[in-house]
Amino acid sequence: MSQLSRSVAQVVTPDPVVEGAGVHLQRSIGTRKLDHLDPFLLLDHFESINPGDYKAGFPYHPHRGIETVTIVRRGEVQHEDSLGHRGTIGTGDIQWMTSGSGIMHEEMPQVRPEGIAGLQLWLNLPAREKMTRPKYRDLPADRLVETKLDGGANVRIIAGEATSQRLRGPVEGLAVAPKFVDVTLPPGTAFRETVPRGHTAFAYVDQGDLRFGPDRTPVHGPALVVFGDGDVVEVSAAAGGGRFLLAAARPLHEPISRYGPFVMNTRAEIEQTLEDLRTGHFIRDEPRDE
Ligand code: CO
Numbered sequence: 542m543s544q545l546s547r548s549v550a551q552v553v554t555p556d557p558v559v560e561g562a563g564v565h566l567q568r569s570i571g572t573r574k575l576d577h578l579d580p581f582l583l584l585d586h587f588e589s590i591n592p593g594d595y596k597a598g599f600p601y602h603p604h605r606g607i608e609t610v611t612i613v614r615r616g617e618v619q620h621e622d623s624l625g626h627r628g629t630i631g632t633g634d635i636q637w638m639t640s641g642s643g644i645m646h647e648e649m650p651q652v653r654p655e656g657i658a659g660l661q662l663w664l665n666l667p668a669r670e671k672m673t674r675p676k677y678r679d680l681p682a683d684r685l686v687e688t689k690l691d692g693g694a695n696v697r698i699i700a701g702e703a704t705s706q707r708l709r710g711p712v713e714g715l716a717v718a719p720k721f722v723d724v725t726l727p728p729g730t731a732f733r734e735t736v737p738r739g740h741t742a743f744a745y746v747d748q749g750d751l752r753f754g755p756d757r758t759p760v761h762g763p764a765l766v767v768f769g770d771g772d773v774v775e776v777s778a779a780a781g782g783g784r785f786l787l788a789a790a791r792p793l794h795e796p797i798s799r800y801g802p803f804v805m806n807t808r809a810e811i812e813q814t815l816e817d818l819r820t821g822h823f824i825r826d827e828p829r830d831e
Pocket of ligand 1: 609
């Protein structure tokens with residue numbers, strides 16, 4: 542059976558937003574233009590060498606019902622949470638946090654000569670897992686070794702399996718079966734990756750000029766590329782090359798009720814979350830670490 546190449550359904554230019562205590566960033570999922578891409582709820586791109594754009598950071602705040610994935614491209618983010626984790630995520634490091642029933646944390650970009658750059662993605666949890674124990678994965682750069690593929694692409698597999706299952710990322714076993722591949726395409730190279738039919742798939746182009754899909758649609762970063770259905774994603778590099786995150790996951794098809802950092806299925810569950818915060822019942826469990 543021949544494989545269907547996924548065409549480009551939509552190219553979204555990120556919206557500038559100010560988040561946290563005053564961090565300037567580019568948001569492409571979780572906006573008026575694109576509320577969500579089931580099961581992806583939010584995608585933020587922070588990148589600046591001007592401390593005024595990022596130093597205010599994201600002071601202590603709660604999450605419930607989602608997973609947050611933070612990819613640091615450049616610079617350092619100090620992290621601390623209410624359950625005892627504390628550390629620094631630096632260039633190439635990734636933090637994968639399952640908020641489950643509740644976690645409080647802060648994320649503070651450090652002022653450094655190289656500034657800061659990275660992505661944060663929110664992944665929804667299925668209804669049956671929204672109130673599970675928080676779980677925390679630190680994925681340091683040395684666990685995410687870059688591999689050069691035959692087509693010339695340099696890839697880091699973060700989640701799932703890739704390139705005909707020859708490579709496997711450290712994050713596995715999640716309900717929505719995410720596939721996250723961090724791809725750098727030097728000029729003149731190409732990348733091809735299978736994505737299960739029916740799964741939502743997008744590429745976020747941090748920078749550069751790339752061509753996507755069977756029509757070789759040109760995309761200049763920063764931009765979000767949403768794919769239609771099919772079996773395989775095809776990308777090639779234009780003259781300057783570029784970098785993107787390929788993300789795919791099984792959609793949940795469940796109702797979404799969101800209020801700031803909480804994403805539940807019903808309004809009543811959001812009300813309960815706010816009540817839990819007021820009455821000191823928000824933090825329920827110690828997180829599990831990997
Ligand atoms: Co947060």
